[in-house]
Amino acid sequence: MRPQLMLSFYIFLTALFAALLAVPALRRWALGTGSLDLPDEERKVHSQATPRLGGVAIFLAFLFAMLMFKEFNLQVRALMAGGLIIFVTGLADDLVGLSPGRKFAGQILACLVTMTVGDLYLSNLGDLFGFGEIVLPLWLAIPFTVFAVVGMINAVNLIDGLDGLAGGVTVIALATFFVLDLHAGSGECMILCAALLGGVLGFLKYNVYPARIFMGDVGSLLVGFLLGFLAIQLTQNPGQSISPMVPVLVLGVPIIDTVWVMTQRMLCGGSPFVADRTHLHHKFLDLGVQHRFTVLIIYGLSLFGAVCALQLHEQPEYLLLAGYLAVSGLFYLALRFVLRHRDRFPLLQRDSQAGLKQTAAYRRMQDLADLAVNGLKALVGLLLLLAVLAGGRASTQEAIFALAVVGSGAVLVWLTRDPGNHFFHGFLYLAGLVLIVLLEQAGGHRIVGELDVARAGLILYGLMAPLVVVKIIFKRPQEIYLSTPFDFLILAMSLSLVIVSPEVTLAYNLPWIVGKAVLLFLALKIVAISARSYANQVCGAMLAALVIVVVRGLG
Structure with a gap:
């Protein structure tokens, strides 16, 4: 495993420095061409036009690092092929705008290409209900994999609402995947995590509050796509011993936020894809918690899920699922109570926008x-x-x-x-x-x-x-x-x-x-x-x- 660890280190450094150099150049280009994310009082929290092509730097850094050090096997080639489709889809949305239907078509096409070329399917769900392992046949594994990865793509896209939020949550998830594969895997997932981690960290330097650049749809779609297939690779490849529920714990915050928000929208008779201010970070902002501390709270929640995943990854899937649903449900009930009785919690109103x-x-x-x-x-x-x-x-x-x-x-x-x-x-x-x-x-x-x-x-x-x-x-x-x-x-x-x-x-x-x-x-x-x-x-x-x-x- 030491050669894989050394290779991961060099790939990480290459991606990190590539992103550190690429992000400022892309920012200057975006400012010069007007490719900016404009403020929107109804659902966006930034107050000035900001470049939104940081995801391009993440993808280029990730690709450059992999090309420099790694000979691609079939699965990595499949991820690159699907990632390129996602990259083009997100870039087109950032530059000219795409309808939700076309964005979904691009996401589904990327998933199908990666699944077909790399033979990556989410088929073994583990013992989710205590009655034995659930193994899906191929005809059912294909649509279920598309549903899971497209869901992950949009979960990251939807949580990308505050400066540094999606990038920080992604860093925590990638670092956790890296550690899991280091101890229990073949090292292939480790290398991919290192390349993406370097790219996201290099971008995150310019994305923390107040952000100088956003990752845009090209970044959030790409990161969600890679996280989804990295989770599949970590749990489904032969010889892997990681439970399929472990990535759910690691990515629990964006997953439960997406499920909760879309369910509420449909129950209210609206479209689940219409943007609003009902996300987890919006709820904290409504409580009076300011931008910085809201991001830190969600980081803490993500880190809690990552630590639980590392400590409990050998536990049965049904216990992990029950624990995840119970903790998530209690958390949202508590948050709902605080929102309805915010006058009882004056401490939340004392948070200041002024920095330390x-x-x-x-x-x-x-x-x-x-x-x-x-x-x-x-x-x-x-x-x-x-x-x-x-x-x-x-x-x-x-x-x-x-x-x-x-x-x-x-x-x-x-x-x-x-x-x-x-x-x-x-x-x-x-x-x-x-x-x-x-x-x-x-x-x-x-x-x-x-x-x-x-x-x-x-x-x-x-x-x-x-x-x-x-x-x-x-x-x-x-x-x-x-x-x-x-x-x-x-x-x-x-x-x-x-x-x-x-x-x-x-x-x-x-x-x-x-x-x-x-x-x-x-x-x-x-x-x-x-x-x-x-x-x-x-x-x-x-x-x-x-x-x-x-x-x-x-x-």
């Missing part, structure tokens, strides 16, 4: 966190002094590499003094990594008494870590530490170094070295970004320290 960062307490913490910059300057200075005084002996190859880093750093100082420059950040990371490697070689060198270089460095890193964490949490709006694709690329490269080979990892203690390099990089970046003069000081100090350490090491 606008509170006085948060601003006070920002002022205190600014003091961490001075602390980090002192700790970084002590670490550089420690490296200069006790740098280890460098080999010829290490010296050449260190001098190359020094040379590139000198060029950067001459070319740019912008603390936000990505190449400058790359220099800080490389210089810190080289310095740490050279310092590791002098770990046993005594400084004072029993205090050696390794122990002194550990103390400095231990003091540095909480200051870095506090400053990142309570950063100011203009301060960007872990927000650009380049930052995530550095973290991904660091993780790749750690897991590249068990032998290399053990021989060089890579997790420890890379962890300290990332911590030092963040500390240097925090100091450098705080002021342009600090950026020059940091760069100059790193260059001087490297030169001295290399010269002393070669001596």
